[in-house]
Amino acid sequence: MKLAKRVSSLTPSTTLAITAKAKELKAAGYDVIGLGAGEPDFNTPQHIIDAAVKAMNEGHTKYTPSGGLAGLKAEIIKKFKEDQNLSYEPSEIIVCVGAKHALYTLFQVILDEGDEVIIPTPYWVSYPEQVKLAGGVPVYVEGLEENQFKITPEQLESVITERTKAVIINSPSNPTGMIYTQEELAALGEVCLKHDILIVSDEIYEKLVYGGHKHVSIAQLSPELKKQTIIINGVSKSHSMTGWRIGYAAGNKEIIRAMTDLASHSTSNPTSIAQYAAMAAYSGPQEPVEEMRKAFEERLNIIYEKLIQIPGFSCVKPQGAFYLFPNAREAATMAGYHTVDELVAALLEEAKVALVPGSGFGAPDNVRLSYATSLELLEKAIERIKQFIEQKMNR
Numbered sequence: 314m315k316l317a318k319r320v321s322s323l324t325p326s327t328t329l330a331i332t333a334k335a336k337e338l339k340a341a342g343y344d345v346i347g348l349g350a351g352e353p354d355f356n357t358p359q360h361i362i363d364a365a366v367k368a369m370n371e372g373h374t375k376y377t378p379s380g381g382l383a384g385l386k387a388e389i390i391k392k393f394k395e396d397q398n399l400s401y402e403p404s405e406i407i408v409c410v411g412a413k414h415a416l417y418t419l420f421q422v423i424l425d426e427g428d429e430v431i432i433p434t435p436y437w438v439s440y441p442e443q444v445k446l447a448g449g450v451p452v453y454v455e456g457l458e459e460n461q462f463k464i465t466p467e468q469l470e471s472v473i474t475e476r477t478k479a480v481i482i483n484s485p486s487n488p489t490g491m492i493y494t495q496e497e498l499a500a501l502g503e504v505c506l507k508h509d510i511l512i513v514s515d516e517i518y519e520k521l522v523y524g525g526h527k528h529v530s531i532a533q534l535s536p537e538l539k540k541q542t543i544i545i546n547g548v549s550k551s552h553s554m555t556g557w558r559i560g561y562a563a564g565n566k567e568i569i570r571a572m573t574d575l576a577s578h579s580t581s582n583p584t585s586i587a588q589y590a591a592m593a594a595y596s597g598p599q600e601p602v603e604e605m606r607k608a609f610e611e612r613l614n615i616i617y618e619k620l621i622q623i624p625g626f627s628c629v630k631p632q633g634a635f636y637l638f639p640n641a642r643e644a645a646t647m648a649g650y651h652t653v654d655e656l657v658a659a660l661l662e663e664a665k666v667a668l669v670p671g672s673g674f675g676a677p678d679n680v681r682l683s684y685a686t687s688l689e690l691l692e693k694a695i696e697r698i699k700q701f702i703e704q705k706m707n708r
Contacts, residue, residue: 320446323442324673326673328349335349346693347686348666348684349669352555354687356553357553358597358601360598361597364593365589374586376585379577379580379581380569382588389406389563390402397530405565405566406569408561408588408591411547411549412546421447422568422575423511425448429452430513431469432480433464433483434454435462435489435674435676437483450476456489461491462489463493466504478511479510479513480511482513488669488674488681492527492528495534505541506538512541514530514542515545515546516545517545517550518633523609523632526632543563543565552601553605554591557591558587616688616692617630619696621639623702625641635684636682637682639682640679644656644702652672653672653678653679666701682694
């Protein structure tokens with residue numbers, strides 16, 4: 314059976330592959346510490362679980378509108394108003410099967426064959442693959458480490474062509490944890506307005522910010538930028554609801570309508586019960602969100618100091634999300650490996666620590682560590698990595 318051309322160039326998700334390999338070793342009896350998963354290690358808050366049970370008991374187990382329940386859209390609209398002073402109508406919101414599905418559906422409806430999407434590197438692993446699946450062409454712009462992995466207006470301007478359709482801004486970023494300031498966003502926004510480029514603003518980590526930093530949405534900077542922006546968000550990271558699969562997109566009603574039409578022929582609708590749970594996530598108490606954020610910040614502050622003591626590791630301290638993204642090029646060389654990918658493979662096989670190679674994010678000199686696990690395991694993993702590097706250096 315010959316597969317379609319559209320899938321022939323796909324690269325499997327690096328993060329999921331590493332997680333699967335770690336689970337395989339664990340199942341074989343090895344003491345593996347997995348730092349690859351991109352999800353909070355906390356359970357979903359109880360009031361959200363209770364709301365899902367209540368919805369099931371009340372018979373809310375049937376089809377819903379393809380674009381999401383009116384009640385959930387209302388809560389999302391309320392959240393935008395409270396958090397960013399942004400006003401949206403129900404026709405400008407679509408609820409999807411996770412933020413990943415929102416992105417996938419968006420690219421399907423805005424891209425024609427050969428259209429270009431500008432993707433800053435390092436990038437989340439699925440951006441380029443989703444663009445390619447829609448017939449688009451990923452155009453990469455390197456966010457330099459010395460600029461906190463963020464791109465500049467000059468860099469953005471330099472890669473714009475007549476085929477440029479959109480640019481992706483992910484702040485706070487996966488994998489770097491960096492946050493664009495209001496001034497930086499305004500400067501990038503000017504370029505996008507000048508060239509009439511759609512801004513895809515992935516804000517899934519907006520609630521997870523540290524060190525006094527603040528998340529700003531580019532859409533809130535001006536009415537013109539709001540019109541030019543599609544915001545992607547969801548409850549997965551903020552409310553520890555990764556498995557519930559509820560995300561959403563907000564913006565231009567023509568685009569949202571097209572996304573809704575496409576969803577009606579693909580998923581029919583997001584899971585009804587999960588939508589009621591998401592309603593409770595936004596309408597209920599927000600203390601659990603802040604408790605999780607504080608826990609992540611505490612881990613970051615402790616683990617970061619230990620990480621930079623590993624020989625050959627250097628790291629820009631993250632401002633948000635729950636990842637560290639150190640440069641491990643020198644460590645790989647010191648340990649006798651040609652590439653960081655080889656180092657990551659050896660750490661999993663020999664030290665039983667699962668990291669994600671930066672090559673999957675367009676940054677082959679780096680590795681990604683998730684600190685969405687217990688402090689005890691994080692400290693144990695850092696110590697294993699440090700001992701492994703030192704032993705290889707002293708052979």
